[in-house]
Amino acid sequence: MNSKQISYKILLVLFFLQLTTALPTIDPRAEEVKKAFKHAWDGYSKYAYGHDEIQPLSNGVSDSRNGWGASIFDGLDTMIIMGLEDDYNRGLDHIQKVNWTVTNAPSKTFETNIRYLGGLLSAYDLKGDLTLLQKAVELADKVIMPSFDTPNRMPAAFVDVENQRPAKGNIITLAEFGSLQLELVRLSQLTGNLKYERAGNHILEKISRVPSRVPGLYPMIWDLETFTPRSTYITISGGADSYYEYLLKTHILMEGKERLQLDMWNSAVGSMRRYLRSETHFGKVYLAEIEKNYKLMRSGELVCFMPGNLLLGAAYLKDRKIGRFAFELMESCYDTWAHSPTGLAPETWSWIDKSQNLAVFPENMRKSMLTTGFVAQDTGYDLRPETVESLFYFYRMTGDKTYQDKAWNIFQAIEKYCKTSAGYTRISDVMNLNNVGSLDFEESYFFAETLKYLYLIFSDPNYISLDEYVFNTEAHPFKLKTPIHVQARTFS
Numbered sequence: 001m002n003s004k005q006i007s008y009k010i011l012l013v014l015f016f017l018q019l020t021t022a023l024p025t026i027d028p029r030a031e032e033v034k035k036a037f038k039h040a041w042d043g044y045s046k047y048a049y050g051h052d053e054i055q056p057l058s059n060g061v062s063d064s065r066n067g068w069g070a071s072i073f074d075g076l077d078t079m080i081i082m083g084l085e086d087d088y089n090r091g092l093d094h095i096q097k098v099n100w101t102v103t104n105a106p107s108k109t110f111e112t113n114i115r116y117l118g119g120l121l122s123a124y125d126l127k128g129d130l131t132l133l134q135k136a137v138e139l140a141d142k143v144i145m146p147s148f149d150t151p152n153r154m155p156a157a158f159v160d161v162e163n164q165r166p167a168k169g170n171i172i173t174l175a176e177f178g179s180l181q182l183e184l185v186r187l188s189q190l191t192g193n194l195k196y197e198r199a200g201n202h203i204l205e206k207i208s209r210v211p212s213r214v215p216g217l218y219p220m221i222w223d224l225e226t227f228t229p230r231s232t233y234i235t236i237s238g239g240a241d242s243y244y245e246y247l248l249k250t251h252i253l254m255e256g257k258e259r260l261q262l263d264m265w266n267s268a269v270g271s272m273r274r275y276l277r278s279e280t281h282f283g284k285v286y287l288a289e290i291e292k293n294y295k296l297m298r299s300g301e302l303v304c305f306m307p308g309n310l311l312l313g314a315a316y317l318k319d320r321k322i323g324r325f326a327f328e329l330m331e332s333c334y335d336t337w338a339h340s341p342t343g344l345a346p347e348t349w350s351w352i353d354k355s356q357n358l359a360v361f362p363e364n365m366r367k368s369m370l371t372t373g374f375v376a377q378d379t380g381y382d383l384r385p386e387t388v389e390s391l392f393y394f395y396r397m398t399g400d401k402t403y404q405d406k407a408w409n410i411f412q413a414i415e416k417y418c419k420t421s422a423g424y425t426r427i428s429d430v431m432n433l434n435n436v437g438s439l440d441f442e443e444s445y446f447f448a449e450t451l452k453y454l455y456l457i458f459s460d461p462n463y464i465s466l467d468e469y470v471f472n473t474e475a476h477p478f479k480l481k482t483p484i485h486v487q488a489r490t491f492s
């Protein structure tokens with residue numbers, strides 16, 4: 001080797017050294033989450049490819065979401081984010097062939113919107129394959145938009161896809177008609193066709209004109225024909241949840257131009273603090289429910305998206321009061337995991353409010369309040385993401401790494417109690433260390449949400465930054481036209 005060759009070699013080494021030091025260090029925990037995704041995806045690919053879900057105990061299949069391969073649509077952007085190129089390409093092949101006018105049952109508008117349309121738009125935002133946008137437009141035109149073909153232009157809960165018209169039935173939940181707008185707005189932004197955005201936002205205008213007993217909060221069950229609430233039951237849980245979530249997110253996605261939805265969000269949050277906030281004798285804070293004139297001390301894992309949504313709003317609006325509320329809810333949500341014997345939170349729980357006399361409650365309830373801080377009701381765990389989702393927001397917006405450690409605890413509990421040879425399954429009893437009761441079902445949102453949030457919380461914070469993306473309710477990130485400033489500047 002002559003001296004010239006030696007100096008080239010040194011330069012090359014220095015160049016690569018610089019390259020390696022310039023790359024962010026990879027947290028080994030992100031790699032573990034990626035391995036979990038791969039394990040689950042390989043099981044699904046082997047036994048259930050093209051079906052909506054795998055049954056990961058029996059290696060059977062299930063088609064609960066139109067039979068178009070929901071796991072593929074839901075998992076596609078996670079594959080892009082994790083750099084799983086081969087799995088992505090195979091997914092794209094499948095997507096190209098899906099026929100939107102054939103289903104095994106009427107299509108549920110809300111689920112089709114958040115999982116299929118949301119998945120396509122997000123994968124398109126991340127990767128730019130035109131097929132994805134074309135399929136999204138087709139899906140919107142053939143399935144989502146026909147749901148609006150009702151006398152008052154409100155979306156029907158189900159669509160008969162073969163005939164492209166609403167399926168019969170008038171009863172619909174707040175979340176089902178009140179959280180279609182984020183996907184429709186993004187589709188309008190990407191295509192330049194405003195008809196989607198108009199249809200989505202029109203619903204919110206209609207809701208804002210309906211009087212409510214509790215300002216900003218609406219009952220869960222509605223009659224579509226009269227467009228009036230059919231019950232007095234108010235909750236932030238399933239059936240209502242994403243309605244509140246999307247008010248803020250749509251305002252952000254629309255670069256602050258959609259003022260009404262931000263006002264509706266602010267009013268809803270004000271009422272959550274005033275009427276739903278409940279504190280226990282031991283300082284835990286939960287979001288209660290309302291039925292008639294009663295406050296029900298009942299909540300659950302599904303509600304645990306709210307701390308993250310509140311913190312996003314608090315950072316965006318620079319509102320300290322909302323921030324404090326977010327923190328107390330985050331802590332109590334996480335504690336339902338930390339204080340359960342398996343480290344997994346129950347689906348629902350109740351509690352005793354500090355205004356109530358502890359002594360009048362049964363011994364077992366008092367004991368449970370003292371030891372765990374809640375009383376488990378539905379003891380199942382459905383591989384849900386909400387607490388991990390909020391931890392992700394908290395980590396990204398505070399820079400506090402203890403949120404990563406909490407997410408890691410949750411991941412380890414999932415690994416321990418939900419893993420099967422072909423994936424991960426829902427279980428029936430998180431409170432029973434001896435028998436968690438595996439149930440043989442893996443929801444597509446496990447690929448879309450749970451594993452994505454877990455992966456991102458251990459990734460470089462600038463990767464899919466909250467300053468640049470807004471996540472739909474199924475954890476599909478949509479690119480913001482104008483960045484916002486909500487992420488922390490330092491992480492420690």
Ligand code: DMJ
Binds near residue numbers: 385475
């Ligand atoms: C997801 O499908 C969505 O987050 C939805 O809004 C409600 N919850 C499930 C996951 O728990």
